[in-house]
Amino acid sequence: MRKLRRLLLVVGVLVLVGAVAGGIPAGMIAQEWAAEGVAMADQHAAYSVAHPGWSFPARVYTAATPLTGDPKRLVAEAKSRGYVEDCKDTGPGEFCAKKGVVVPRSGDALEPVLLGWLIGPDAEVREHLPLADAPKHLVDAILAAEDRSFREHSGVNLSAMVRAVWANAQEGSYAQGGSTLTMQVVRNLAQRREKTVVRKLREMVLAWAIDDHLGKDGVLQMYLDAPYLGQRGSLSICGFQAAARFYFGKDARDLDLAEAATLAAILPAPGRFAPDRYPDRAKERRDRVLDAMASVMGYDVTAAKAEAVTTVPPEPFVERWPAYLSATRAWLEANVPPETLYGSGLTITTGLDVWAQEQAKAQQPQAEMPEDAQGERSEEHTSELQSHSDLVCRLLLE
Numbered sequence: 486m487r488k489l490r491r492l493l494l495v496v497g498v499l500v501l502v503g504a505v506a507g508g509i510p511a512g513m514i515a516q517e518w519a520a521e522g523v524a525m526a527d528q529h530a531a532y533s534v535a536h537p538g539w540s541f542p543a544r545v546y547t548a549a550t551p552l553t554g555d556p557k558r559l560v561a562e563a564k565s566r567g568y569v570e571d572c573k574d575t576g577p578g579e580f581c582a583k584k585g586v587v588v589p590r591s592g593d594a595l596e597p598v599l600l601g602w603l604i605g606p607d608a609e610v611r612e613h614l615p616l617a618d619a620p621k622h623l624v625d626a627i628l629a630a631e632d633r634s635f636r637e638h639s640g641v642n643l644s645a646m647v648r649a650v651w652a653n654a655q656e657g658s659y660a661q662g663g664s665t666l667t668m669q670v671v672r673n674l675a676q677r678r679e680k681t682v683v684r685k686l687r688e689m690v691l692a693w694a695i696d697d698h699l700g701k702d703g704v705l706q707m708y709l710d711a712p713y714l715g716q717r718g719s720l721s722i723c724g725f726q727a728a729a730r731f732y733f734g735k736d737a738r739d740l741d742l743a744e745a746a747t748l749a750a751i752l753p754a755p756g757r758f759a760p761d762r763y764p765d766r767a768k769e770r771r772d773r774v775l776d777a778m779a780s781v782m783g784y785d786v787t788a789a790k791a792e793a794v795t796t797v798p799p800e801p802f803v804e805r806w807p808a809y810l811s812a813t814r815a816w817l818e819a820n821v822p823p824e825t826l827y828g829s830g831l832t833i834t835t836g837l838d839v840w841a842q843e844q845a846k847a848q849q850p851q852a853e854m855p856e857d858a859q860g861e862r863s864e865e866h867t868s869e870l871q872s873h874s875d876l877v878c879r880l881l882l883e
Contacts, residue, residue, distance in 0.1 A: 518687050522671070522694035529674050529707065530699070535828025538673045538711065538723075540607040543831035545813055546597035547839055556585025558840045562595055563587045565839050598839060601804040603814055605827030608719055613830050614726035616706045618738045622784070623725065624705060626742075626749035629777040632666040640667040640696030640704075641689045667692040667704050673711045709737075714748060715755045717799060722755075732760055734797040743789040746774040764794040809837055 528534045532541065550562050563580040572581035580587040589595055604610065616624075628635050634642055642665050664672070671691045677684055696704055713721055714728035722731045725748055729737040733744050740748070750770035751758040760767035771794065775786040804810060813835055817826050825831070 515690050518690040519694035522691035523698045525674055525691070526695045526699055526703075526707075530703065532829045533824060535605060535607070535824045535826075536676060537607045537609070538676055538713075539611075540605045540609045540827050541611050541613065541710075541830035542605060542609070543603040543817070543826055543829075543833055545600040545603060545810060545833040545835060547600065547837045548834050549592075549597050550595040550839070552587065552589070552594060556587075559587045559595070560585065561843055562839050565843055566595060566598060597834065598805065599803050600806060600813070600835070600837065601810045602802055603817070603826065603833070604720065605823070607721075607827070609721045609723045610717065610727045610731075611710060611723040611830075612726040612730070614709045614724060614737050616702055616709060618736075619709055619725070620738060620740060620745065622742050622778075623737060623740055623745040623748070625778055625782055625784070626746045626774055627666070627708070627752075629781060630746075630749040630752060630774045631669070633777070633781055635666050636701060638665060638696075640692035640694075641665060665692065666708050667696045670704060670707050670711060671695060674707075712752055713755060714751065715759060715761075731799050732796045734800065741789070742775075742784070742786065743771065743792045743794075746778065746786075746789065747771045747794055750774045760794045761796040764796075768794045806837065806842055809835070809842070 529539055535541075550559070552559065560580050560582045568578055568580050568587065570582060571579040572583055575581050575584075575586050575588050577588050578590045587595065602610075632642075668688055671688050675688070675691065677688075699707070710724040710726075712725075713723050714725070715722035715731055717731060722728050726737045728748050729735055729740055729744070732748070733740065747760050747767055747770075750773065751760065751767060757763070758767050758770050772790050775784070775790050778784040779786045813833065817833070
């Protein structure tokens, strides 16, 4: 039955393409579009491109500090990481200066220090969320809110599109959308917004090709990272991992049912339904998604619907030792392609010496230096960093 529906879909699209293209063979155009869709899917799945709607900031860290160094140095390093002094019963995340003892939070070394984020020109905050780490109720909430026939169609749901056209005609406005998850992924990756018949037909062919090429899990994986879900000043919050951190202060894998349904509920208009600014609107939308999960998927949503929509203040973006961070960005931009630097979610491990930085800061506080001397020192320090930084990059998204 599914093969028959796919065949009918392809025939229908070819007829429409032929009608629009005139003398150009419809099959040739459709094949070109399908090949374009497969290539586009592979590029984005490999994180080898960066553009609005698909950019992943890099994060810059120091290296981990082994416990074999000078005790005074280790204590200073622990303090810079926010460790607490406790000489009675020193446990993980604590130190004792008198004894020269430092106990790491985990493992056998002091964890790397986050120096800051390198957010690209698209001003998007996005973090990769592997499908395997996404809780089932988050995926189900997305499907209940956006595409309940996702597992049955082949990337395009013609019956849903017809229903949407009819409903919109009845309402005299845009009341429903007929786009599948796959079509939303295509729109996000292709970045074409013109309202023409050709664009819509092309989008349908690309969706069919991508759905066939990546499979359902592959499409879901892209969707988890793609959508715009909120605004933080001038920065766009994109993808479900970044949105979970922004609204609820936790990783997406730790979202409960109500929180997952909230994120799925605001997808159509994150500005209008932002849970941090309009919790009542967000709750109304969330409860609709929960009702759909109950009726279609059998979820018990009683407790989730009883919860108020609450958010937490977002964590500040860390920027430690800005001169060093600026030099690191300059070196990377000069030596790493922008699509890799801002499209791959890199973790950058630097050679910064936390102990030396803290010692220099303590000995020569800039508050006591003349303004012109501060500028000279900053330029000198930046130049030195550019010539001596030991940068080791590895992909976060493997």
